[in-house]
Amino acid sequence: MVGHRTLGRSGLRVSELAYGNWITHGSQVENDTAVKTVHAALDAGITTFDTADVYANTVAEEVLGEALRGQRRESLEILTKVFFPIGPQGPNDSGLGRKHIMEGINGSLRRLGTDYVDVYQAHRYDYATPLEETMQAFADVVRQGKALYIGVSEWTAAQLREGHALAKELGVHLISNQPQYSALYRVIEGEVIPTSRELGISQIVWSPVAMGVLTGKYLPGQPLPSDSRAATDPTGLRFMSRFLTDDTLVAVQNLVPIAREAGLTMPQLALSWVLQNDNVAAAIVGASRPEQLAENVAASQVRLDADTMAAIDKALCGVIIDDPSLTEQSSPRTR
Numbered sequence: 006m007v008g009h010r011t012l013g014r015s016g017l018r019v020s021e022l023a024y025g026n027w028i029t030h031g032s033q034v035e036n037d038t039a040v041k042t043v044h045a046a047l048d049a050g051i052t053t054f055d056t057a058d059v060y061a062n063t064v065a066e067e068v069l070g071e072a073l074r075g076q077r078r079e080s081l082e083i084l085t086k087v088f089f090p091i092g093p094q095g096p097n098d099s100g101l102g103r104k105h106i107m108e109g110i111n112g113s114l115r116r117l118g119t120d121y122v123d124v125y126q127a128h129r130y131d132y133a134t135p136l137e138e139t140m141q142a143f144a145d146v147v148r149q150g151k152a153l154y155i156g157v158s159e160w161t162a163a164q165l166r167e168g169h170a171l172a173k174e175l176g177v178h179l180i181s182n183q184p185q186y187s188a189l190y191r192v193i194e195g196e197v198i199p200t201s202r203e204l205g206i207s208q209i210v211w212s213p214v215a216m217g218v219l220t221g222k223y224l225p226g227q228p229l230p231s232d233s234r235a236a237t238d239p240t241g242l243r244f245m246s247r248f249l250t251d252d253t254l255v256a257v258q259n260l261v262p263i264a265r266e267a268g269l270t271m272p273q274l275a276l277s278w279v280l281q282n283d284n285v286a287a288a289i290v291g292a293s294r295p296e297q298l299a300e301n302v303a304a305s306q307v308r309l310d311a312d313t314m315a316a317i318d319k320a321l322c323g324v325i326i327d328d329p330s331l332t333e334q335s336s337p338r339t340r
Contacts, residue, residue, distance in 0.1 A: 006050035007305040010286045013180030014205025015154060017123060019082050021280055021305045023053035023209060025289035026065045036068055038294060043072035045295035049302040055183075055209065055289055057086035057128055058113050066116035074118060081123075084209070085113045086158060086183075088128030090340075099340045101131035106142040110151050124181055125152035129336040130164050140168060144175040156181035156209070159335040162200035169204045179206065181286070184332065186210035187219060188278045188317055189248055189257075191327040198284045207286035210279055216245040218253070219275035221261055225254035252324050259320035267313050269304070276304035278317060 009018045024046040029039065043054070056069050066085060073081065087109035090099040097104045110125060125146055131139060143155045155177055157168060165182060172179040182201060184193045186208060193208065201208065214220055222230055229249075248254075264274040279288045290301045309317075318325075 007052075007302055009052070010207075012124070012154075012209075012286045013178070013207040015178055015180045017082065017154060017180070019053040019209070019287050020051045021287055022051055022276070022301060023055050023084075023287040023289045024051050025055045025211065025291050026069055027057070027060050027211075027291065029065075029291050029293050036071070039068050040072040042292050042295045042298065043069065045298050046292075047076065049298055050305075051298075051302070052080060053082040053084065053287055055084045056117075057089070057126075058091050058109055058116075059086075059089035059128065063091055063112065063116060066113055070116055070118040078119060083117060083119060083122050084124040084126060084156065085117065085122050086126040086128035087113070088131065088158075100134055101127055101139040101142075102134045103138055103142040106139070106146065110146050114151060121150055122152050124154045124156040126156035126158055126181070126183060127160070128158050130157070130160050131340075132336065132338050133340055136164075136167060137171060140171040140175060144172070144177045147177045154181070155179045156183060158183035159185070159332055160197075161329075161333050162196040165197065165200055165204060165206060169206065179204075181207050181209050183209045183211060183289075185212045185335075186279060186282075186285070187213050187215040188275060188321060189215045189219065189253065189325060191325055192329055192331045194327060195329045197329070197332060198282070202284055208282070208284055209287045209289065210285055211289045212244070213279040213288040213290070214272055214275040215248050218245060218248040218257060219260070219271060221257055221271040223249060223254055223257075225251045225258070247326065250324075256321050256324045260317065263313060263316045263320060267309065269307065270300055272300055273304040273307065274309075274317075276301060277307040277309050278314070280304070280307070281309055281314065 008021045010021055012019045056066050087106055088101060092098050146152045155172060160182055169179050186193055264271050276288055279285055292298050
């Protein structure tokens with residue numbers, strides 16, 4: 006069964022593996038399969054579910070709400086996000102201005118079929134809106150009982166520090182950041198994680214298997230597997246392209262004997278590596294069918310020894326991406 010960890014400096018516990026429905030629900034997976042997969046996650050002990058209003062242009066929230074209908078709400082942690090354009094993409098249909106945040110939370114709650122979310126997250130940093138306005142709107146969402154905590158996604162260390170200070174002044178709790186993080190993509194280690202530890206913020210990381218590259222199924226010098234995300238999903242390919250170089254794919258194959266020695270599959274090794282970081286509260290996993298979850302769940306509560314961690318670093322030496330400036334680049338400068 007999946008273990009649980011405390012999220013930031015709070016009393017909220019989340020499952021080490023969180024179920025995320027980016028790309029899958031409302032687009033790649035039929036609704037009945039999505040519901041069965043969510044139920045399989047629940048059966049495996051996953052209690053934390055992450056979504057966003059922008060996923061499938063709001064449909065992913067609807068599918069998740071349907072899948073969780075009838076479950077005991079108090080036993081779940083539901084997280085969603087606001088920032089990117091939804092609907093007809095009018096002038097106020099994106100960003101972190103007060104109008105979009107207040108309308109965003111109401112729409113998300115309606116689609117999810119719940120009175121509140123456990124964490125309401127800023128999906129990116131909004132350079133076009135004063136941070137004071139953004140944080141005041143989030144604080145009002147919390148005071149209205151529509152969210153219990155505040156989280157963000159892909160914020161820099163400086164942005165986290167400023168946002169945390171404003172949240173503290175407003176009497177609300179900023180407890181989480183949702184960045185990309187994997188053995189191949191470590192840009193948060195230099196600045197974001199040390200700052201987060203200081204402030205009492207945990208990471209809920211996405212793409213812990215580097216969009217599937219760390220499964221080892223993409224081979225150097227070989228065509229993309231016909232049924233893979235890189236071959237079938239343009240959005241996925243855009244995010245994955247930085248990992249699909251021959252140098253990186255050769256290095257990933259060097260992990261195969263390391264995983265075998267540890268008694269793990271390649272996806273389990275990748276997930277276990279992420280969960281070794283004590284600032285990571287949860288790794289987000291997705292699935293297009295129920296049976297995929299069983300392999301992921303087996304990575305929970307696995308602890309890799311120092312020799313295995315060192316071997317992973319050696320295998321990936323030269324292809325690890327760790328430039329801290331990439332975090333800042335992830336948020337668009339304009340809406």
